[in-house]
Amino acid sequence: MRTETSAAPLIVFRTGFGLMMLLSIIRFWSNGWIDKLYLQPDFFFSYRYFEWVRPLGEWTYLLFALVAAAACCIMVGYRYRWATLLFFLGFTYIELMDKTTYLNHYYFISLLSLLLLFIPIPAGFGGVSAHHAPRTRAVYIDALRLFVAVVYFYAGLAKLNSDWLLHAQPLSIWLPAKYDTPLLGDLLQRRWVHYAFAWAGAAYDLLIPFLLLWRRTRVAAFVLVVVFHVLTRVLFPIGMFPYIMIVSALIFFGPEFHERIRARLAGWHQQFRERINARPTLPTGPGYVLEQWRLVPIALLLLFHLIFPFRYLMHPGELFWTENGYRFSWRVMLMEKAGLATFRIVDPSDNRSIVVDNRDYLSAFQEKQMSTQPDFILQFGHFLADEYRRRGIAQPRVYVDSYVALNGRLSQRYVDPGVDLVTIDRDDPVEEWLLPFNDTIYGL
Amino acid sequence: MYRLAVLLLPIIFWSCDPAPDDDATTTGESFDRGAMLAHWADDIVTPAFEDFRTAYADLSTAAGTYAAAPTGEALTELRASFTLAYREWQHFAPFAGVIGDEYRLVERLNTYPTNTDRLRTEPEANLQLPSNDDVQGFPALDYLLYGTDDPAEFSARISEIVDAVDLEAPYMAWRDGGRDRYVSNSGNSATASVDRTVNDLILYYEKQLRAGKVGIPAGVFSNGPMPTLAEAPYHAELARTLFLDGLAAIDEFFSSDPGLATYLDALSVEREGQRLSERIEAGFDLARARAEGLDADFATQVTTDNTALLQLYDALQANVILLKVDMLQALGINVDYVDADGD
Numbered sequence: 001m002r003t004e005t006s007a008a009p010l011i012v013f014r015t016g017f018g019l020m021m022l023l024s025i026i027r028f029w030s031n032g033w034i035d036k037l038y039l040q041p042d043f044f045f046s047y048r049y050f051e052w053v054r055p056l057g058e059w060t061y062l063l064f065a066l067v068a069a070a071a072c073c074i075m076v077g078y079r080y081r082w083a084t085l086l087f088f089l090g091f092t093y094i095e096l097m098d099k100t101t102y103l104n105h106y107y108f109i110s111l112l113s114l115l116l117l118f119i120p121i122p123a124g125f126g127g128v129s130a131h132h133a134p135r136t137r138a139v140y141i142d143a144l145r146l147f148v149a150v151v152y153f154y155a156g157l158a159k160l161n162s163d164w165l166l167h168a169q170p171l172s173i174w175l176p177a178k179y180d181t182p183l184l185g186d187l188l189q190r191r192w193v194h195y196a197f198a199w200a201g202a203a204y205d206l207l208i209p210f211l212l213l214w215r216r217t218r219v220a221a222f223v224l225v226v227v228f229h230v231l232t233r234v235l236f237p238i239g240m241f242p243y244i245m246i247v248s249a250l251i252f253f254g255p256e257f258h259e260r261i262r263a264r265l266a267g268w269h270q271q272f273r274e275r276i277n278a279r280p281t282l283p284t285g286p287g288y289v290l291e292q293w294r295l296v297p298i299a300l301l302l303l304f305h306l307i308f309p310f311r312y313l314m315h316p317g318e319l320f321w322t323e324n325g326y327r328f329s330w331r332v333m334l335m336e337k338a339g340l341a342t343f344r345i346v347d348p349s350d351n352r353s354i355v356v357d358n359r360d361y362l363s364a365f366q367e368k369q370m371s372t373q374p375d376f377i378l379q380f381g382h383f384l385a386d387e388y389r390r391r392g393i394a395q396p397r398v399y400v401d402s403y404v405a406l407n408g409r410l411s412q413r414y415v416d417p418g419v420d421l422v423t424i425d426r427d428d429p430v431e432e433w434l435l436p437f438n439d440t441i442y443g444l
Numbered sequence: 445m446y447r448l449a450v451l452l453l454p455i456i457f458w459s460c461d462p463a464p465d466d467d468a469t470t471t472g473e474s475f476d477r478g479a480m481l482a483h484w485a486d487d488i489v490t491p492a493f494e495d496f497r498t499a500y501a502d503l504s505t506a507a508g509t510y511a512a513a514p515t516g517e518a519l520t521e522l523r524a525s526f527t528l529a530y531r532e533w534q535h536f537a538p539f540a541g542v543i544g545d546e547y548r549l550v551e552r553l554n555t556y557p558t559n560t561d562r563l564r565t566e567p568e569a570n571l572q573l574p575s576n577d578d579v580q581g582f583p584a585l586d587y588l589l590y591g592t593d594d595p596a597e598f599s600a601r602i603s604e605i606v607d608a609v610d611l612e613a614p615y616m617a618w619r620d621g622g623r624d625r626y627v628s629n630s631g632n633s634a635t636a637s638v639d640r641t642v643n644d645l646i647l648y649y650e651k652q653l654r655a656g657k658v659g660i661p662a663g664v665f666s667n668g669p670m671p672t673l674a675e676a677p678y679h680a681e682l683a684r685t686l687f688l689d690g691l692a693a694i695d696e697f698f699s700s701d702p703g704l705a706t707y708l709d710a711l712s713v714e715r716e717g718q719r720l721s722e723r724i725e726a727g728f729d730l731a732r733a734r735a736e737g738l739d740a741d742f743a744t745q746v747t748t749d750n751t752a753l754l755q756l757y758d759a760l761q762a763n764v765i766l767l768k769v770d771m772l773q774a775l776g777i778n779v780d781y782v783d784a785d786g787d
Contacts, residue, residue, distance in 0.1 A: 103785060176711055176778025177479065180631045189475075338773040340765055354669040368779050390474035403765045410715035411769040 007136035009251055010121045010256035011077070013116045015265060016247035017116070019077025021087065022238045025068040026340050034064055036363075037101055043361050043383060044098040044374050045369070049427060053096040061096075066090050074116075076269075077123045088113040099376075100369045103239040104332050110152060111305065112248075115147055118297045124268035132257060132266075143298050144251045147305060149209030154309050155329040156205030161334075161443030163320075164202065168194035169407035170336030171201075188235075201333075204228055212252035238331070287299030314348065315342060315429075320406055321437035322375050322430045339371035339414060341402040343384055349395045356384060372404050374415070374430045398422050412438050464525035473510040478630045480702045481637050485623050488697055493618065493779050495538040497611050499529040503787045504606050511603040514596035522602070523589055527682065529580045534689035537652065538597050540696065542626065542637075546615045548574070550652070557673055563587060567601055571608035583676070591678030602676055634778035642704070642777050646767050649694055652758040657687045661755040669753075671748035676741075683742035688735055695728040704771070707714035715773040727763035734759050 011055060019219065028034065036042075038055040043113050046053065057437040066172045067090035068238040075082035092110045124135035168191070173186040174195065211221035226303070229242030250258075312325030319326055320335050343356040361383070381398045388396040397420040405411035412435070415421075418435040506525040533553060540549040555577040557610040562569065562579050569576045578584075584605055588598045590743040595602070629637040659665060661674035676702040698704050698721075707723035713720045734756040745753050770778060 041666055173773060173776055179475070237785055241785075336773055338769045338779075340769050350667075355665040364779060403769055405769045405773050406711075408715075408774065409763050 002136040004135050004257055005124050005138045005141065006255040008262040009141050009253070010119065010136055011125060011265070012258045013248075013251050013263045014116070014121045015081065015125075016250065018071050018073070020240065020244045020247055021071035021091075022068055022075060023072060024244075025064055025104060028177050029064060029068075033061055034390060037342060037365070038094075038097055039308045040207075041098070041363050041366060043366070045100050045379055046368065047099050048372065048375075050096045052252045053093060054068045055097045065089055067094065073177060077121070080121055080123055081117065084117045091188075099327075099368075100363075100366045102327055103241075104330060105238075107328055109244070112147065115298065115301050116142065118294050118301070119143065120291070120294065125262060127174045128266045128270055130261060135145040140298075141251065143302060145213070146302055148248050148251060149213070150302075152205050152209050152388070154201055155332050156207075157444050158329070158334060159198070159202035159205060161441050162332065163407045163441050165330055165443070166352055168198045170206075170334070170418055174236070177338065181234060181377075183415060184234075203398070205228075212249060213313055214410050215254070218252060222249060222253070227248055260374070276348050289415060303356055317431045317434075318437040318439075318441055320441060321378055321404075323375070324430055331333075337372040337404060337409060338411075339404040340411075341371040341377055341400050341414070343381065344401065345384060345388050345393065346397040346399065347388075348395055348397060349393075352407050354388075359442070361387075365379075369385065371402065372414075374434050375426070377402065377415055378421055378424055378426065378433075381424075382426075387421045396422065409439060458614070465562070475637055475690070476702070477707075477709055478627065480707065481587065481627045481630055483700070483702055484542075484641065484697070485627050488700060489542050490618070492532075492539060493543065493615065493691070494537040496529070496532040496762055497615055498611075499532040502609055503529040504603075505605045507599075507603040510596075511599045514599040519589075519595060521610055524588055526582075526585055527679070528688060530586075530682065531678070531689050533582065534686050535693045537690065538693050539641075539650045541648070542641055543614050543618050548577075549609070549614070549784070550648075551577045552609055553581040554652075554675075554683075555581060556675055557677070558583035558587050559590065563601075569595065571605065579609060580706075584677045586676045586682075590680070611762055632776070638775075639777050642772070642775070643779065645694065645697065646764075646772075649760075649767065650764050653687070653690050653694065654757065654764060657683070657690065658743070658753060658757045658760060661742050661751055663746070664754070664757055669750045671743040671746050674741070674743040674746065675742040679741075680743070681740045684735060684738050684740045684745075687742070691728065691732060695725070695732075698728070699725060700764060702774075708771065709730065710773060711774060715770065720766065720774060724766050724771065727759065727766060729758040731756060731763065 014296055028116065038060050039057070044054060070083045070087035072091060073079055088110065091106075095106045095110055116184060119140045120136070122136070126132050126134050144241060159165070164171075172191070172194045177193055178188050179185045181188060208225065208228075211217040211224070224248055229246050230237060233242040236339060307331030309325075312319050312329065315322065315324040321336075336435055342359070343358070344351045344353050345356060358370070358380075362370060362380070369382050377400060380401060385396050385398050398414050399417060399420060401417050402414040403411040404414040414435060416433050423431075424433050455744045503522075503525045506518070506522040510522045537550055537554065540547070543549070551574065552571075557578070558581075559578045563584055566579065569579050571580045585602060588602050588605075589595050593597060626637050629635075632639070655665065657675050661670050663669045671677065674683050675683055675686055705725065709719060715723065734752070740749065742753065743787065765775075
């Protein structure tokens with residue numbers, strides 16, 4: 001296990017990660033999403049146990065600025081450990097502010113930055129010549145590889161279900177809607193193309209980690225990574241995710257490849273320092289850090305990474321329907337879920353009832369997410385109860401009339417309409433108040 | 445647990461029957477959305493706008509005549525053109541958003557109940573202000589023409605209210621460029637024409653037709669029937685006609701070829717063995733059948749037999765679910781006007 005190797009892959013990974021994060025924050029900010037997602041709404045959907053995490057009003061901009069600054073430091077390797085800590089805390093805080101915006105790739109970034117916190121990566125870029133590469137232990141690089149490989153492989157496992165493979169859902173819904181895609185538009189209307197995309201997508205996710213690991217297929221596999229992610233970028237609104245995955249996949253290349261990139265980066269860095277007449281750089285540290293304790297958090301984190309996605313096995317009911325254990329488990333692009341939830345407040349003292357316009361409290365995006373996810377419906381129901389208590393109804397009852405259509409099935413009633421949501425606790429099993437799914441989805 | 449049967453997966457796959465609708469779903473040829481938009485613009489929106497514009501011009505003329513000389517004959521003439529224009533409005537209103545939300549035609553022409561106190565006490569109210577939406581438009585005319593002892597007393601105000609809404613500017617804007625921009629915006633983003641039109645239409649169906657005309661007077665959103673909140677309560681014989689006109693406008697829009705029904709069929713959208721388009725059309729038919737048995741005046745209907753109106757509401761609501769959940773999903777139409785990332 002004590003293999004010593006060039007630290008170039010870590011330096012390149014750190015630089016690429018920092019750059020991608022910086023671009024992500026800039027893009028998010030310039031799209032006006034900080035305002036739209038975290039300042040405009042009056043109500044936010046919180047994660048269990050993180051109810052205290054909320055947007056900070058105008059200070060939310062400062063939070064984003066701090067995270068961007070941390071990403072910058074990570075990129076150039078300045079105060080790397082502190083920057084990574086700040087980045088992890090700041091980015092995770094942002095993601096916990098409202099679960100409406102949950103994306104698997106945000107979770108990927110949070111978890112990855114926590115892993116990076118325990119991996120010692122040399123500061124700066126090392127010397128300009130290849131001989132001046134800092135050294136590290138191979139286990140750190142392997143940890144990153146395993147981390148990325150699990151994401152792909154688990155995403156592939158999740159596609160092994162009857163909706164994806166036998167019905168080509170939800171691709172059969174999404175692809176025809178992309179009729180205006182250049183060159184592909186007409187092809188995307190064809191049924192066989194939907195199946196081809198589904199099967200190829202599942203095969204890609206399951207096999208790509210191994211193709212990247214094996215030296216003889218590595219270059220071809222990387223080309224596949226680029227093609228696959230660019231295609232998903234063209235077809236789906238998935239933001240920075242494809243680029244982040246392309247950069248992450250570089251970790252599978254050997255040290256010689258990274259050494260060239262590192263030397264190039266170091267050269268640019270030196271030119272830049274000369275131009276601004278900076279003091280000469282101190283040579284980067286002599287070698288890797290031998291702190292054994294680091295292997296403990298790294299191992300624990302990887303173990304968590306491997307086990308946590310399977311927590312859904314502890315819950316009864318169809319996962320796609322209850323979403324109990326759906327998030328944080330690398331289930332990407334598996335569902336097209338649409339819903340409609342109409343809340344009714346009943347005052348038991350005089351039996352008066354009021355129908356709520358969700359848009360009085362929620363943005364269009366929040367309403368859309370709320371109407372298909374039980375935990376959102378329950379939290380909003382509780383919020384409405386508080387709201388109407390404030391308005392003078394002593395003991396409001398909250399009922400919801402809701403319908404959900406999953407992967408092209410006919411819409412079906414979702415929450416039991418006779419259940420008063422006020423009587424349901426956040427920790428109560430969801431199957432007690434959610435109606436059962438009328439169909440069966442086979443597979444993982 | 446079946447999920448654990450990873451190793452048996454291939455066996456499970458080959459032994460379970462695929463859903464019966466699966467083999468039938470072959471989406472061969474692609475559907476021409478540009479042609480559908482042109483059809484919507486030229487064969488539905490433009491004629492509906494022109495018919496309404498003509499009827500409204502007649503209403504304006506009749507109101508002017510009545511203001512100049514409030515005779516009984518002129519009143520009869522004015523009431524007839526009011527009814528006609530109000531009916532034509534129902535055919536155009538679902539598409540007012542296509543012409544442009546900035547003209548606020550729905551808000552200005554059909555906010556009800558009208559505020560009768562303010563209508564009487566504030567004859568000077570500036571009708572351009574959004575705060576005065578409830579003292580103008582057809583509901584205000586309904587009251588002044590049918591709810592007052594002597595409409596002649598308000599003949600000048602009636603004419604002012606009619607002429608306060610200018611249809612020429614939106615008509616010109618639509619004719620000179622608006623229509624072309626609409627038809628050429630045939631992409632699939634949240635701001636493209638198909639997505640916007642369908643979202644607007646569903647919103648209209650939900651808020652105006654289902655809630656405004658039926659649900660609110662029937663007391664779905666309150667406790668017990670609310671006859672005063674019905675549409676055209678002073679005319680007292682018009683509400684059902686207006687509702688049926690509005691329903692017909694949406695039904696015809698949905699079913700016209702090439703339209704949403706043909707679009708769904710082109711994508712072979714079937715649910716539990718039946719075409720979704722047929723399910724939705726059956727929903728419109730059911731709503732129409734239930735409405736036809738009702739009193740001509742919904743304000744009367746809610747006091748005599750509100751259950752019948754509640755049944756109409758249920759029929760309309762069933763189609764809200766099919767349109768908003770099933771159809772939007774099947775067509776991949778964005779609900780949110782602003783794009784956000786997904787994964």
